[in-house]
Amino acid sequence: MLAGKVILCLCQDVTIDDIDRAVSLGYDHPETIKRFTAAFMGPCQGKACHDAILEAIAARTGADPSSLRRPTARPPALPVRLGILAGGEPADAPPGAGASAEG
């Protein structure tokens, strides 16, 4: 079924099937689905996908989507280089540094 392959969380490649599987295993709370699938844990922390993910959880659990609280988005709002936070000159990204929302 292709519909299940639809990617909801683009940062971590979490699909509808992944959410269904998490719920059927017993992870049916937004906080534990976050921990089990890594949705909400990527560079955007759910900014792009939280509605879609909460809807998918609601569809599978029968909960009212508006009753589901999105996990707390942690600072920073956008990924920031550690060198900037440390107050020094930002160095060039090392080889192997992944792409993120910042660039």
Added chain:
Amino acid sequence: MPIPGVARGGLRRTYDVVIVGGGIQGLALAYELSARGLRDICVLEAGYPGCGASGRNGELVRSAFSSVEWATFFDASLRRWRDLSVELGFNVLFTPAGYLVLASTQEELDRCRGFAARHRDLGLVTELLGDREVRELAPALNPELVAGGVYQPDGGFAHHDAAVWAYARAAARRGVEVHPFTRVTGIRTDGGRVLGVGTTRGEISTPVVVDAAGGHARDVAGMAGVPLPTTTHRLEAIVTESLAPFLRPALATLHLLGYCHQTTRGELVGGTEQNVMEPATSLNGSLRGLRDMAQKFVRLIPQLAGVRLLRHWAGIVDVTADLAPVLGPVPELEGFFLDCGWVYGFMGAPAAGSLLAEAIDSGNVPELIAPFSIERLRAGDYIRESSLVVTLGDA
């Protein structure tokens, strides 16, 4: 059902043992009690299991501590970590990638030499490394901060959530009831013994209550009229974007008061402490903490300057004056046990669970946990451990 294994039904009115707190400590203890054949055990958790420090920590596991008390207890735990996935039937992702306690000055290296000699006497497998060997082991480290260190080849890290889930499922399979979203609001006692607990879902009778409430342990002990000499502190941590492998061992730096590891997914996860750990109960990270972590990690691993921070969070721990846990009975209140005061309570959970289960079941406190009694705190007879990277300042 926030995680597999939690109870679906209602609370019973009576249990043989009630454990307050569904973090890794409470769950490991419940599993171990049931493994000893005890029945009618429940774990009451105010939120979802793992919502406290157990799901927010740095995931590191070592036994290379300086004192006999810490080193022998945590070594018993480290030995359990090796086979924990098999034992619990769930992959806790324990990765024995090695653990380095980094010394950056001659004084710190001398301290490490002392630990390593003690480890040899105690049968722990560690090595004292010089600067060249540390640079080979961890080439990403700033050479200016490398004087040497103590290396424990079979230390490492595990996945915090997976460990919580593994214990919860294994306990549930043996009949333990783990009740999420159930807060303990009072503890009934009479004539020096425990009678039961009050909860947000009704009253329960029980002869045994264990306080495993993590950052709220002092409040829970207070409900039983037991003053717990602890203070609540916030520990902060960060995670970066995923990177190609650059750091194999887990590490703690004595000089910077920090710890970190590169996860199997490639992120750097770590935290630092400042010279004074201020009492705090907020779960928000602080700007001061963030700046401290950024500055120290960039100094420790210069290539991190160009690496993006993804998230910054905090967790709370309730700590004692000597930063060691409080484990065991409370002399004046029969049936009340403490499993709290944890700062290294993730790595310590496998041993604490089994040894405290033995104490509760047999009535005899095993030798390995006897030093961690509440009496030591009351007497001011503190355990002296000098390889920690958290500090209470002048304590």
